[in-house]
Amino acid sequence: MSEAENSNRRSTILDAAFRTFVAYGFKRTTMADIAAAAGISRPALYLEFKSKTDIYRAEFVHLLDRANQATRDALMGEGDFSSRLTRAALAGTIDALRNIVDTPHGAELFDVKQEIAEDLGRLWFDRMEDDIARALVDAEAKGEITLASSKMDPTTFARLLVSAIEGIKLRMTDCDSAEADIRRLVFLMTRPLIN
Template sequence: MLILDAALPVFVRYGFRKTTMADIARAAGISRASLYLSFSSKEDVFRAGSARAHRQTMTEVEVALKAQVSVFDRIEAAVTTFQRGLIVPLGASADARELFEINMALAADITLETRQRFLDLISLALREAADKGEINLGAVDTEPANLAGIILAAMSGIKEMRGAEPGLGDDTRLLMRLLRAALSPRPISG
């Protein structure tokens, strides 16, 4: 949807409150009347935009998890994709907090569903890798779902602390090295 592609950057730039339907229509290159033919309210635009971004990002995440590389590389790619699609854009906004709250008020279901689906996909990847002997879960003695939960929690924690700073990528890579070292079936050094 072209309108949503135009609307999301406007929300990111001005925040929800300061963004008007006229702003969105202008950005989309249509009239305000036309905008109301597609969406019934500003909340509606935002909800649809959030849903679109979540759907789009998850499609990319699924692609990343299908690549013919190690499970670590696939998970790292999935995490990076998730961050770039749903975390960094919000962090780049001057009104990140407002947008987060509005998103939770208007599109909590989509957001929580997406988060859960991301968890499931990571869990599945870990479980399959464990079955193939690619990784060794015995060393950390836990279920794939718990590991996936840790990864997601660390991601949001890193985001919380670093905001839109460049260090975000570094911390994420460090997290991935940790995972790699902990789950590799053979000792790293010896």
């Protein structure tokens, strides 16, 4: 099997696993359910993944990669810096959560994340902080913002912003109110930076 075919097969499995997890929950989902949803046999599934925990972690990385790419795309997109940063913050958080939160088993899937993929959540923090810090440096080089007015370096600004976003996520009751709070947060944090 070629590398491209293997990648497509893994992607098919992960997409099927996601649909199965949101439909049945993590605990009720079996490897047989995932195999059936992916259109492959259980033995073929076991050739790719040892357990549904491995699949969940791989799915989390898959979602994380997409969220990080959406964040980078938004930061490099059109508009003023505050607008780009707002779109990036939402792309990296709320947009990714909407497909999970509103499902019957969304709460369970988040609880499972704490048990088996907490380290991957830290990876999300690190990547988003790095992307935002780089965007701040680029925006200052282009004359869009002045970091000195915030009395923070890019790394500190990015760390505080991402930590505040995570706090909003932890306390959120629904995606729409969390989105509104993230928009307000980015506005408040970027206002002193804008030239």
